[in-house]
Amino acid sequence: MEKINEFFYCYSPNLHEFLRTNGQRYICAGLNENTMRKFWQYKRTPEFERLLATYTTNNPNR
Template sequence: MEMEKYFFCYSTNLYEFLRYTKGIVFICTAFHDKTGKRFWLFERDEVLLEALKEYNECGKQLGLHARQV
């Protein structure tokens, strides 16, 4: 599997933004085998990258530290 083609989302807030605000459909959801944290797997494309930029910008406006993708 080419990992750079996919985005693993471990944030419930980010997942909800991508899924419900932006209407981006995830490929699958699962739990990390070592940490037990749930994640959602998205295909990395231009639509997703633009949504992530928007999410990060909203976080900066609120004074939150956003993770780089």
């Protein structure tokens, strides 16, 4: 049985804004040591997963 990661690391400012607008709060923000790209860390919850699925389905850049 595969264990799903408890956390989600978001590197997309657009996804971050979508999540924030829909009431999700990130745990922390930081920079990836290798790429120096900013990320936001979220805890995976059923509501978070629902929003992520909605964003993925409606994302025009996919």
